[in-house]
Amino acid sequence: MRSYSLFLLCLAAALSSASVILSPHMWSKLILTQQWPSTFCAMEHCHSNISYWTIHGLWPDKGMDCNSSWHFNSSEIEDLLPDMEKSWPNLIKPSSSAFWKYEWHKHGTCAAQAASLNSEHKYFSKALELYHKVDLNSVLIKYDITPSEKYYKFSQIEGVLENVYGIKPKIQCVHQSKNAAFQTLGQIEICFDPDFNPLDCEKQLTMDTIPQGNWVTLDQASGLSVCDVDTPVYYPPLP
Numbered sequence: 204m205r206s207y208s209l210f211l212l213c214l215a216a217a218l219s220s221a222s223v224i225l226s227p228h229m230w231s232k233l234i235l236t237q238q239w240p241s242t243f244c245a246m247e248h249c250h251s252n253i254s255y256w257t258i259h260g261l262w263p264d265k266g267m268d269c270n271s272s273w274h275f276n277s278s279e280i281e282d283l284l285p286d287m288e289k290s291w292p293n294l295i296k297p298s299s300s301a302f303w304k305y306e307w308h309k310h311g312t313c314a315a316q317a318a319s320l321n322s323e324h325k326y327f328s329k330a331l332e333l334y335h336k337v338d339l340n341s342v343l344i345k346y347d348i349t350p351s352e353k354y355y356k357f358s359q360i361e362g363v364l365e366n367v368y369g370i371k372p373k374i375q376c377v378h379q380s381k382n383a384a385f386q387t388l389g390q391i392e393i394c395f396d397p398d399f400n401p402l403d404c405e406k407q408l409t410m411d412t413i414p415q416g417n418w419v420t421l422d423q424a425s426g427l428s429v430c431d432v433d434t435p436v437y438y439p440p441l442p
Contacts, residue, residue: 229316230263232402233395234373235333240294241350241439242377242389246426249295254350254441255340258291259390260306261330266313273312275304279323286331303327317397329399337393342367354385354435361432368393373404376430385435389427 236259240251293302311326320326346363364372376386394404
């Protein structure tokens with residue numbers, strides 16, 4: 204009996220340890236990703252008259268599609284819909300909720316591992332809250348960085364964001380070719396720790412108990428990569 208009890212204790216300890224080691228859903232950084240509609244639509248062949256930065260997503264730095272059985276239900280965020288439609292629009296199909304459904308399945312179900320984000324409403328409302336708090340559009344306008352036919356130095360854009368937010372963002376561009384005369388501003392990421400304090404986007408709060416094979420790299424979106432520091436930046440106005 205004693206040996207059997209000891210076996211159960213060892214088994215429980217092993218299972219507990221395994222659950223910590225194998226869990227792919229723990230995250231240490233949230234990435235608020237905002238996109239410039241003119242650049243997005245130039246890549247995706249859509250048409251938009253939106254002249255302000257919109258939400259692309261709120262992404263935890265580890266895990267994707269963490270709970271396929273947790274289905275998106277727009278009725279749970281009905282009170283948020285007016286703000287969602289303006290701040291987090293579907294640029295390809297404006298009347299469709301498919302974009303929000305995709306973001307919930309891919310990223311929201313992983314963010315929900317934190318108690319502060321463990322429902323659809325908490326996840327989407329927090330994304331909206333951070334978006335309005337950051338107020339990227341107003342910050343750029345305040346410092347005379349506006350869509351135009353002229354080019355900006357990358358250091359000018361990065362410097363403004365670092366000074367205002369006190370952290371290093373990730374700024375992504377569309378690169379026309381390897382030796383192109385300019386790059387097109389497309390996406391800006393502002394990062395937060397689990398308590399929603401701003402965090403340098405390149406800073407990784409590593410967790411040794413999680414296998415690196417379960418980490419998710421979100422450095423590239425389709426057609427976008429980190430801007431080159433030496434190439435002029437084009438911030439396109441509405442077509």
